[in-house]
Amino acid sequence: MKVPILIPKIFDFPFTYESDGIDLKLGDYVKIPFGKSEIIGVVWNEFEKEKNKKFIIKSVISKLNIPSLNKNTINFIDWFSKYNLIPRGMTLKLFLLSGEAIENINVDEFKKFNKKQNSFFYDLSDEQSAALREINKESNKFRVHVLQGITGSGKTIVYFEALKVIIDKGYQALIMLPEIGLTGQFEEKFREFFGFDPAIWHSGITKKNKKIIWNGISIGKIKVVIGARSSLFLPFKNLGLITVDEEHDQSYKQDEGVIYNARDMAISRAYFQNIPINLITAIPSIETFENIKNKKYKISKILNRFKQASLPNYEIIDLNKSKPQNQSWISTEVIEKVKEHLEKKDQVLFFLNRRGFSPYVLCKNCLKVYSCPNCSINLVYHKNTKNLLCHYCGFKTDLKRECKRNISASCKFVFGGPGVEKISEELKKIFPEEKQIIFSSDTMNKKNSSKILEKIVNNRISILIGTQLISKGFHFPNLNCIVVVDIDLSLHGNDLRGAEKNLQLYHQLSGRAGRTGKPATVYFQTYNLDNSMIFDITNKNPNLFLEKELMLRKKNNLPPYQRFVSLILTSIDEKKLQKESIRFKNYIQSKIDFLVLGPVNSSIYIIRKNYRVRLLIRGKKSLKLQESLFNAMKNFKFEKGIKLSVDVDPISFN
Numbered sequence: 001m002k003v004p005i006l007i008p009k010i011f012d013f014p015f016t017y018e019s020d021g022i023d024l025k026l027g028d029y030v031k032i033p034f035g036k037s038e039i040i041g042v043v044w045n046e047f048e049k050e051k052n053k054k055f056i057i058k059s060v061i062s063k064l065n066i067p068s069l070n071k072n073t074i075n076f077i078d079w080f081s082k083y084n085l086i087p088r089g090m091t092l093k094l095f096l097l098s099g100e101a102i103e104n105i106n107v108d109e110f111k112k113f114n115k116k117q118n119s120f121f122y123d124l125s126d127e128q129s130a131a132l133r134e135i136n137k138e139s140n141k142f143r144v145h146v147l148q149g150i151t152g153s154g155k156t157i158v159y160f161e162a163l164k165v166i167i168d169k170g171y172q173a174l175i176m177l178p179e180i181g182l183t184g185q186f187e188e189k190f191r192e193f194f195g196f197d198p199a200i201w202h203s204g205i206t207k208k209n210k211k212i213i214w215n216g217i218s219i220g221k222i223k224v225v226i227g228a229r230s231s232l233f234l235p236f237k238n239l240g241l242i243t244v245d246e247e248h249d250q251s252y253k254q255d256e257g258v259i260y261n262a263r264d265m266a267i268s269r270a271y272f273q274n275i276p277i278n279l280i281t282a283i284p285s286i287e288t289f290e291n292i293k294n295k296k297y298k299i300s301k302i303l304n305r306f307k308q309a310s311l312p313n314y315e316i317i318d319l320n321k322s323k324p325q326n327q328s329w330i331s332t333e334v335i336e337k338v339k340e341h342l343e344k345k346d347q348v349l350f351f352l353n354r355r356g357f358s359p360y361v362l363c364k365n366c367l368k369v370y371s372c373p374n375c376s377i378n379l380v381y382h383k384n385t386k387n388l389l390c391h392y393c394g395f396k397t398d399l400k401r402e403c404k405r406n407i408s409a410s411c412k413f414v415f416g417g418p419g420v421e422k423i424s425e426e427l428k429k430i431f432p433e434e435k436q437i438i439f440s441s442d443t444m445n446k447k448n449s450s451k452i453l454e455k456i457v458n459n460r461i462s463i464l465i466g467t468q469l470i471s472k473g474f475h476f477p478n479l480n481c482i483v484v485v486d487i488d489l490s491l492h493g494n495d496l497r498g499a500e501k502n503l504q505l506y507h508q509l510s511g512r513a514g515r516t517g518k519p520a521t522v523y524f525q526t527y528n529l530d531n532s533m534i535f536d537i538t539n540k541n542p543n544l545f546l547e548k549e550l551m552l553r554k555k556n557n558l559p560p561y562q563r564f565v566s567l568i569l570t571s572i573d574e575k576k577l578q579k580e581s582i583r584f585k586n587y588i589q590s591k592i593d594f595l596v597l598g599p600v601n602s603s604i605y606i607i608r609k610n611y612r613v614r615l616l617i618r619g620k621k622s623l624k625l626q627e628s629l630f631n632a633m634k635n636f637k638f639e640k641g642i643k644l645s646v647d648v649d650p651i652s653f654n
Contacts, residue, residue: 002127003019018052032065065104067220076273113198113199115218119645144276153305158302169240172237179472200227218235220237230261241276286553297580312482315521315523316524317331319331329426346478347464351485353483358416377604430544437461437465440462497651567645569599594617597618598615599613
């Protein structure tokens with residue numbers, strides 16, 4: 001008997017195999033011969049429509065002892081591929097482990113995920129109880145419910161209570177987080193509430209543990225997964241609820257390899273599974289806000305902090321009046337304010353969203369700037385490691401160079417602009433007795449990050465210097481003073497979503513302070529008192545900004561009112577790329593009824609020695625755009641050396 005089998009490779013169609021007496025049904029995992037090797041495939045729901053005579057029909061080797069992928073998941077894979085313009089085989093690959101399906105794991109490995117211990121009982125506020133009742137009203141079918149609450153309002157406890165209902169019914173659940181750095185503290189909170197361990201899933205998990213978790217999920221032995229973007233593609237046997245925490249966070253966008261928005265795809269997976277999904281946020285994304293307004297999504301709000309803790313106060317530090325001293329980035333006024341907080345044993349955070357010591361290094365004699373040899377960007381100086389680093393390709397070099405102006409001498413360097421390391425160096429001089437730490441992706445993805453978090457929580461560190469990572473869901477009970485070193489830096493750039501992103505970032509950041517009831521203050525250093533962003537951040541009703549932003553987007557036919565699809569062409573051959581991009585644009589424009597803009601050079605023109613050119617397709621929000629684009633692209637043949645990436649609903653144009 002012939003069966004269609006999809007394989008985890010760059011094919012959009014299943015291959016035909018003989019089952020040879022093996023009883024197979026839809027979704028079964030099978031081992032099959034492919035070329036000179038043996039690979040894992042899945043029995044699919046349709047045969048290849050256009051038969052390819054080049055392939056000889058071979059026989060299935062064996063059926064794997066794993067519960068089959070259910071029909072809803074298969075339908076989701078089909079839809080995901082169409083929406084994101086990805087071959088179905090590549091989508092299937094996301095559901096496997098390096099092309100593997102895992103079977104025959106010792107059941108003892110799953111004990112820790114089901115071992116019940118004593119859990120804590122939380123007395124919910126009236127607002128929390130009301131939100132929980134709304135969430136639980138329709139917990140047996142698809143719906144999108146937004147839980148919007150100010151930072152520190154106890155949103156997590158509310159959706160934990162909703163999750164408890166689902167688990168008690170015997171279903172599995174997925175909680176998605178935007179950053180892997182959040183999982184440690186979050187796992188502890190989960191264990192405290194439920195009394196058992198969740199499975200943690202992200203890129204830092206060992207291959208051995210991934211195999212255990214993958215199998216445990218597929219056979220239903222693991223009930224709850226806490227994970228980053230990739231957790232969306234785990235083969236749940238009986239998924240009953242998805243929760244997307246910090247749904248507004250742009251880290252949910254996967255921008256390399258298979259490009260997709262994990263939040264949007266989570267909503268789609270919930271739809272195909274016919275299960276509820278909860279979106280958790282302090283300030284909704286523009287897309288979510290529009291869906292709330294159109295009553296596609298239901299919403300519950302928590303307007304007060306847990307145990308009536310006050311929101312932080314805001315103070316604007318005018319740098320035109322209180323100027324920092326020479327070579328300093330901290331004003332004298334801020335220094336005095338911080339001293340007062342430290343005397344009260346308050347923890348203090350200095351926020352600057354720039355990693356390293358300095359974003360560029362210049363020789364004051366020859367005026368040459370250190371730039372990456374592989375990318376068209378400046379190298380960032382990291383003083384702690386004494387290296388210049390490219391934050392895109394990872395290129396690293398030391399700080400040595402012969403001066404172009406005076407060949408017999410070395411360059412005399414000037415460090416332009418501040419990074420968190422420079423701010424840290426300055427603060428050590430100002431507050432030499434205070435323990436401090438830099439909180440960024442350079443320091444918090446290490447093995448000792450949990451120990452660092454413990455020190456912060458226990459107030460053994462007085463001063464934190466952090467990038468945007470620190471704004472994402474961490475709970476620091478003693479943090480009552482935040483200094484935004486230079487909010488004016490946030491105004492630079494031409495990001496379509498810049499205003500929305502900044503509002504969410506600074507609201508989240510401000511929400512780290514004063515969470516236990518002690519008075520707290522956020523200080524904004526600025527040279528521009530007319531900065532409208534500060535008004536939007538400090539406004540108690542952020543929805544006013546979202547309403548204004550929606551009007552602006554609608555007027556200019558921007559997302560969420562139109563769909564954008566970005567086509568990125570790359571090549572090491574610049575001339576060939578420019579020529580092919582024009583030919584490709586003319587071809588696409590002749591085949592589809594949507595507006596094609598470009599080609600233009602990407603804002604970062606070279607990454608990893610590859611030149612980059614973009615086309616932008618825009619049109620009404622409809623799958624017709626993707627369908628017509630897919631049909632056009634599959635018949636176009638690029639010259640050798642040209643690669644194409646497709647980004648549906650782009651959020652960055654770098």
